[in-house]
Amino acid sequence: MRGPAWPIGALLLGYPVWWALGFGGLSVIVLAAPMAVILWRRRPIRVPRGFGLWLLLLAGYAVSALMLADMPPDTYGGFNAGRVIGYLMRFALYVALLIMVLYLGNLTERELPQLRLVRMLGVLFVTTVVGGLLGVFFPRLEFTSPVERVLPGWISDNAFVQNLIHPTAAQTQKVLGYASPRPEAPFEWANAWGSNVSVLLIWFVVGWWVYGGGGRKAAAIALTAVAAIPIVYSLNRGLWIGLGLAGLYLIVRVGGRTRLALCATAVAATLAFALSPLASLVGQRLDNPHSNDIRAFTVSATIAAAAHSPIIGYGNTRNAMGNHRTITTGKTEWCGGCGHPPLGSDGQLWLLIITQGFVGAALYVAFFLGAIRRHWPDRSPIGLAGVLVMILVLLYMFVYDGLVTPLSLYLISFALLWRNARESS
Structure with a gap:
């Protein structure tokens, strides 16, 4: 892409390259630098409504650094470089995302048309489906990225950093026994x-089906059907619930022939899925809810720990003593990834509670609730899709961490809503 929109194109269209290089979700930090320079030259800078809440969230995270060396009861671990690295990376991501939203909102429709931005998200959906198929058919695929090679071991060996810089096709877990x-x-x-x-499926449907011609619509149907394979093999109950909620939302919010068409499509898709081999895999996953007890333990431990610093939290996660079964957990020869579960690892809400206290969590929820309230009357395709993403943000915060890439997509969706409201006013 040419013109001032090039950093967004580099982020969304070039994401597979960033991933292969080892930047992945950190690419938004790299691209935030040119975005900030361009923004500074375009002063005055417009800001969206609700922007103050995000600034307060960021300020609160800065203050939470004061608690990095403290340990709440029933947790363990010393103050070390890993804790500081994790904090600094999260802080850099929060700042980069703030810059990205302002950058998107200050680009004109001519510089970056809404439909072009939506379709770039659609291209990233195609990339995600291809990546999902890699995980299904080539689950052992992984490689050492250039970034991983050049970083010193004391940084690259950090578990949080390793997940970001080491490309892998799949995450192997004993979910089904x-x-x-x-x-x-x-x-x-x-x-x-x-x-x-x-989230990307929502924007893919808008860009390739709602605003697409015959060829795009046919491709949308085919690709959505193919996407069902990695979606099912992900064994991801939160994803399945989110897709169900999205379908229900659309049926309720649209009317007339569109609602009838959606209902008919939903019935046909359900029947096709029930007759496919994928249905048995979903049944096995629902019969093996092994993570429920783990999540219940970490959530309760997170809340208990945060109660000792409810205003500013602890700046970063902490390790709980024990797990839902015993206090003597740790790595073994057959389970190198076992150990004490980090608090805040089961959803963005819980991460905010341990890192920024209950105040930070409340600011996060208020930011996205405010977006839903302000943009609910917008019944354009982009308005409906954007509000749906904001609703999914509030659902997913209970089960998914927002950092790194999910929060980028949440805030790009927020920027689409902001731009849509600005163009219609």
Whole structure:
């Protein structure tokens, strides 16, 4: 892309390259630098309504650094470089995302048409489906990225950093009682893939079906059908619930022939799925809710720890003592990834509670609730899709971490709503 919109094109269209290089979700930090320079030259800068809430969230995270060395009861671990690195990376991501939203909102329709931005998200959906298929059919695919090669070991060996810079096709877990590969390419975690594919599917439908011609519509049908394969093999119940909620939302909010067409499509898709081999895999996943007890333990431990610093949190996650079964957990020869679960690892809401206290979590919720309230009357395709994403943000915060890539897509969707309201006013 040419003109001032090039950083957005580089982020969304060039994402597979960023992933292969080892930047992945960190690419928004790299591209925030030219965005900030261009924004500075275009002063005065317009800001969206609700922007103050995000600034307060960012300010609160800066203050939470004061608690990095503190330890709440029933947690363990010393103050070390890993804790500081995790904090600084999250802080840099929050700042970069703020710059990205302002950048998108200050581009004119001529510089970056809404439909072009929507279709770029659609291209990233295609990339995500391809990555999901890689995870299903080539789950062992992984490689050392250039970024990983040049970073010193004391940084690259950090678990949080490793997930961001080491490209893998799938995350293997014993979800069904045996090793099950869950697609994650080209993102950092299997849950990030689940969150992202649902958000990108929404914009793919808008750009390729709602505003598409005959060829785009046919491609949309075919690609959506193919996407069902990695969506099912992801074993991601949060994703499945999110897609169900999206269908219900659309049926309620649209009317006339569109509603009838949606209902008919939903019935046909359900029948086709029920008759496919994928249905049995969903049944197995629902019969093996092994993660429920783990999530219940970490959530309760997170709330208990945060109660000792409810205003500013602890700046970063902490490790809980024990798990839902015993206090003597740790790595073994057969389970190198086992250990004490980090608090805040089961959803953005819980991450905010431990890192920024209950105040930070409330600011996050208020930001997205405010977006839903302001843009609910917008019944254009972009308005309906954007509000749906904001609703999914509030659903997913209970089960998915927003950082790194999911929050980028959430805020691009927010920027689309802001731009849409500005153009219609």
